[in-house]
Amino acid sequence: MLLAVLSGLIISLLIIPFGKLLTTKWSFLLTLLPASLFLYFMSYVPAISAGSSFLQHIHWIPSLGVDFDFRLDGLSLLFALLITGIGTAIFFYARTYLKGYIFFDRFFGYLCLFMSAMLGVVLSDNILLLFVFWELTSISSFFLIGFNNDNADSRKSALTALSVTGLGGFFLLAGLILLGNIAGTYTISELIDARELILNNELYPLILGFLFMGAFTKSAQFPFHFWLPGAMKAPTPVSAYLHSATMVKAGIYLLARFSPILGGTDYWNYTLMAVGGFTMLFASIHSLFRIDLKGILAYSTISALGILTFLIGAGTREAIIAASVFILVHALYKATLFLVAGIIDHETGTRDITALGGLRKVLWPLSIAGILAALSSAGLPLTYGFIGKDLIYEATLHTEYQPLGWILTGIAVLTNIGLVAAGFMAGLKPFTGALPEKFANIHLPYKSMWIPPLVLGILGLVFGLLPGAVGQFINHATADAVLGSPSDMQLKIWHEFNLVFILSIATLLAGIIVYFVNKPSALKLQAIERLNAIAPQRIFTRYAHDIMRFSKWYTNLFHNGYLRSYHLKIILFAELLLAYKLWISGPITLDLEKITTPSFYEIGVIVILIGALYIVVTTPSRLTSVVAMSVIGYCICLIFVFYSAPDLAMTQFTIDTLSTVLFVLVLYKLPSFINHTGKAILYRDGIIALSFGVIISLIALRVWSEPISEEIANFYGENAYILAKGKNVVNVILVDFRGIDTMFETVVLSIAALGVYSLIRLRLKSTEKE
Incomplete structure (x- = not known):
C-alpha cells in the first residue's frame, strides 16, 4: 500500500525532468497510473467484502509516534476506488481537454500529487500521518484551483480555499494531538479500544470542536461553504475530480472514520445533524437561482455534502447504510455532470443555462450521459440514485430522535426536491428545446472527452439495476467499517409499496414541477x-x-528594515524576560569568603578593556572602532589565560584576529559613521546596553551561588567514549553540539542559495516589472 500511496508523488517528481514528453502522443501513459491503482484496489474487493481488512506497518518516526501505518477496510476501499476509478476518467478526459496548453505537464504533476495525497488520507491508520496527507491535499488543491494563475479570480479563489481549509487543518491538528495524548496512541485502529476513556475525558467537547472545524471547512459545511463555489474558477477536470469524489469528501471520510471513536453522543449527533441539515437545505435552495452550470453543480455538491454530514450525525444503522450508498451515488452522477458541463463550455464557449438548449442534436452521446446523470440525481426508479434517496428517507423516518423524525424527513424531502430540479437544470436543460443558431455548427469533441462521462452515467444506471451486487461487494463493507459491526445491508431494486416509496415518487414529481416552474435568470x-x-x-x-x-x-x-531596530527589540525582549526570571527566583546570596582579591595585572587588563570600549562607542571612525574591538577581544583572551583556559584563549585569539582582518578589508573604504540619532536615542541605547550588562552579571552571580549539579557532567563522562568514541569529554560535547548546529546552518545556507539562484535566473515580463 505504501507504493500505491506514493506512486502519484513519484510520478509528479518524474514529470519535472520528463514533462515535455507528455505534450506528445505519450500523454496516454498518464492514465495508466490511476487505472493500475484502480485494478490494484479492485483485487481487494472479494476479501474485504468477506469481512477482512489489511494493515501495513512501516516505522517512520517512532520517537514521535508517527509511522507509515496503512489500513484497507470497507470504508477506505470505497474511497480508494472512487479516487482511482474516477481519477482514471479524469486523467483520460483532461489529456484532451487541456491539449496544447502551455502548462500541460505541470497540471498533471499537480493532479498526481493530489491523488497521492487523497489516497494517503483514506488509507492512513496513524492520525499524524493522516494529517500530513490532509494538508498535502490542501496544498495540491491550491495549485489546481489556481492553475489559471494569470486570472485574478482564479488566484483569489485558490487563496480563499487554502485559507479556509488551512484554518480547519490547524484546528484538526490540535484535536488529533489531544486525542492521541488522551488515548496514549496515535493509531486509529487502537483508538477504538480507548473510546470510553476519550468520551469520559473533560476535553472531549473540545476535541469534537477541533475535529468538526477540520471536517466542516474541508467539506464546505455552512458557514465555511463559500470557498467551494469560488473554486469553480478551476479547469473542469479539477472541479470534477476535487468537488465530486475526492477533496470535498475528505471531511466526510474523517467524520465516518472517527464515528466509532467519538460518535454516539449528543454532542456528536446533534451538532452534525444541525449543521448538515441546515447546509443541505440552504445549498439546495441556492442552486435553483444559479444560471452557471458549474455554479449549479457547486451548490448541489454542498447540499449533498450536507446530507452526508446529516446522515453520519444521525448515526443509526439505516443512516450509515444510506451514507455509504449515497457517497457512491453522488460521486457517479456529479462527476458526470461536471465533465458534461466542461465539454459544453469547451464547445460553445458558455455555461449560461439561459443561453443553452437543443444540444442533443449536435452532442447526442453527451446528452445521453447528462440525462442519465440527471435522472440518477433525481432518484428515478432503476437508477442507483433511487436506491440512495430511498435509504435517506428510511433513515430519517426511523431516526432515534422522535418526534423529530417527521421534521427531519420534511427537511430531506425539501432538499431533494431542490436537488432534482438542480440536476435537471444541469443535465437536461442544455440538451432540450430548440438549438440556437449560433451552436448549429459545433461538433463532438474527441472520444477521450465524451466517453468518460458517458461511462460514468451508464454506471449509475447499471448499479441501479444491480444494487444487490454493488451492496454486497462494496457498500455493505463500508457501512460495517463505520458501524463497527455487521450492517446486514440488503439492497434491492424494489422493496415494497410503502411510505418511503411514496416519498421518493412525490419528491421526483415535485422536483419536476419546480424545474418547469422555476425560471433562473440574471x-x-x-x-x-x-x-x-x-x-x-x-x-x-x-x-x-x-x-x-x-x-x-x-x-x-x-x-521596518533597520538592523539597529531589530537589535534593539531583541535585546529589550531578552532583558525583560531575564529580569522577570531573576525577580521570581528570589534574592542572590553570595559567599564573600570565596571572592579573591584581584591582582594588579587583572585590574590592568580590565582598565584597558574599559578604555577600548569607550573608544568603540565614541569614535567617528569605522577603522578605529574595529581596532578597539580587537583590543577588547585580546583582553578577554588574557582573562582566559589568567584562569587556566588556554584552549579558549587560543580560540578567542584566532577568531578575533580573523574578524579584525575581515572587518578592515570590508570597511576600510566605507565612510565614517553617519549619526542618524539624537542625544535622547543615544541615552536610551546606553541605558539598554548597561541594563543588559547588569542582568548578565547578575545571572553569572546567580549561577555561581547555585549548588553545582554533576548529573550532566557524569553522563558525558560515562558515555563520551562508549557512545561518541571520544576520550576528550570537552571535544565530544563540542563535536555533538557543533555537528547539529552545522547541519542546520547547511540547510539554511542551501535554502538561501536556492533563493539567490532563483532571483538570478528570474526573467520578468515587461508588465510584471511595472
Whole structure:
C-alpha cells in the first residue's frame, strides 16, 4: 500500500525532468497510473467484502509516534476506488481537454500529487500521518484551483480555499494531538479500544470542536461553504475530480472514520445533524437561482455534502447504510455532470443555462450521459440514485430522535426536491428545446472527452439495476467499517409499496414541477445576491481585511528594515524576560569568603578593556572602532589565560584576529559613521546596553551561588567514549553540539542559495516589472 500511496508523488517528481514528453502522443501513459491503482484496489474487493481488512506497518518516526501505518477496510476501499476509478476518467478526459496548453505537464504533476495525497488520507491508520496527507491535499488543491494563475479570480479563489481549509487543518491538528495524548496512541485502529476513556475525558467537547472545524471547512459545511463555489474558477477536470469524489469528501471520510471513536453522543449527533441539515437545505435552495452550470453543480455538491454530514450525525444503522450508498451515488452522477458541463463550455464557449438548449442534436452521446446523470440525481426508479434517496428517507423516518423524525424527513424531502430540479437544470436543460443558431455548427469533441462521462452515467444506471451486487461487494463493507459491526445491508431494486416509496415518487414529481416552474435568470440571481452583505463570505472577508491591517501595523512596527531596530527589540525582549526570571527566583546570596582579591595585572587588563570600549562607542571612525574591538577581544583572551583556559584563549585569539582582518578589508573604504540619532536615542541605547550588562552579571552571580549539579557532567563522562568514541569529554560535547548546529546552518545556507539562484535566473515580463 505504501507504493500505491506514493506512486502519484513519484510520478509528479518524474514529470519535472520528463514533462515535455507528455505534450506528445505519450500523454496516454498518464492514465495508466490511476487505472493500475484502480485494478490494484479492485483485487481487494472479494476479501474485504468477506469481512477482512489489511494493515501495513512501516516505522517512520517512532520517537514521535508517527509511522507509515496503512489500513484497507470497507470504508477506505470505497474511497480508494472512487479516487482511482474516477481519477482514471479524469486523467483520460483532461489529456484532451487541456491539449496544447502551455502548462500541460505541470497540471498533471499537480493532479498526481493530489491523488497521492487523497489516497494517503483514506488509507492512513496513524492520525499524524493522516494529517500530513490532509494538508498535502490542501496544498495540491491550491495549485489546481489556481492553475489559471494569470486570472485574478482564479488566484483569489485558490487563496480563499487554502485559507479556509488551512484554518480547519490547524484546528484538526490540535484535536488529533489531544486525542492521541488522551488515548496514549496515535493509531486509529487502537483508538477504538480507548473510546470510553476519550468520551469520559473533560476535553472531549473540545476535541469534537477541533475535529468538526477540520471536517466542516474541508467539506464546505455552512458557514465555511463559500470557498467551494469560488473554486469553480478551476479547469473542469479539477472541479470534477476535487468537488465530486475526492477533496470535498475528505471531511466526510474523517467524520465516518472517527464515528466509532467519538460518535454516539449528543454532542456528536446533534451538532452534525444541525449543521448538515441546515447546509443541505440552504445549498439546495441556492442552486435553483444559479444560471452557471458549474455554479449549479457547486451548490448541489454542498447540499449533498450536507446530507452526508446529516446522515453520519444521525448515526443509526439505516443512516450509515444510506451514507455509504449515497457517497457512491453522488460521486457517479456529479462527476458526470461536471465533465458534461466542461465539454459544453469547451464547445460553445458558455455555461449560461439561459443561453443553452437543443444540444442533443449536435452532442447526442453527451446528452445521453447528462440525462442519465440527471435522472440518477433525481432518484428515478432503476437508477442507483433511487436506491440512495430511498435509504435517506428510511433513515430519517426511523431516526432515534422522535418526534423529530417527521421534521427531519420534511427537511430531506425539501432538499431533494431542490436537488432534482438542480440536476435537471444541469443535465437536461442544455440538451432540450430548440438549438440556437449560433451552436448549429459545433461538433463532438474527441472520444477521450465524451466517453468518460458517458461511462460514468451508464454506471449509475447499471448499479441501479444491480444494487444487490454493488451492496454486497462494496457498500455493505463500508457501512460495517463505520458501524463497527455487521450492517446486514440488503439492497434491492424494489422493496415494497410503502411510505418511503411514496416519498421518493412525490419528491421526483415535485422536483419536476419546480424545474418547469422555476425560471433562473440574471435578475433573480442579482436579487438573491443582495443578501451577500450578511453572507459568511463577507464576514470572513471583513475579518481577513482586519488581519491584513493589523499585519501591516505590526510589520511596520517590528519589521521596518533597520538592523539597529531589530537589535534593539531583541535585546529589550531578552532583558525583560531575564529580569522577570531573576525577580521570581528570589534574592542572590553570595559567599564573600570565596571572592579573591584581584591582582594588579587583572585590574590592568580590565582598565584597558574599559578604555577600548569607550573608544568603540565614541569614535567617528569605522577603522578605529574595529581596532578597539580587537583590543577588547585580546583582553578577554588574557582573562582566559589568567584562569587556566588556554584552549579558549587560543580560540578567542584566532577568531578575533580573523574578524579584525575581515572587518578592515570590508570597511576600510566605507565612510565614517553617519549619526542618524539624537542625544535622547543615544541615552536610551546606553541605558539598554548597561541594563543588559547588569542582568548578565547578575545571572553569572546567580549561577555561581547555585549548588553545582554533576548529573550532566557524569553522563558525558560515562558515555563520551562508549557512545561518541571520544576520550576528550570537552571535544565530544563540542563535536555533538557543533555537528547539529552545522547541519542546520547547511540547510539554511542551501535554502538561501536556492533563493539567490532563483532571483538570478528570474526573467520578468515587461508588465510584471511595472
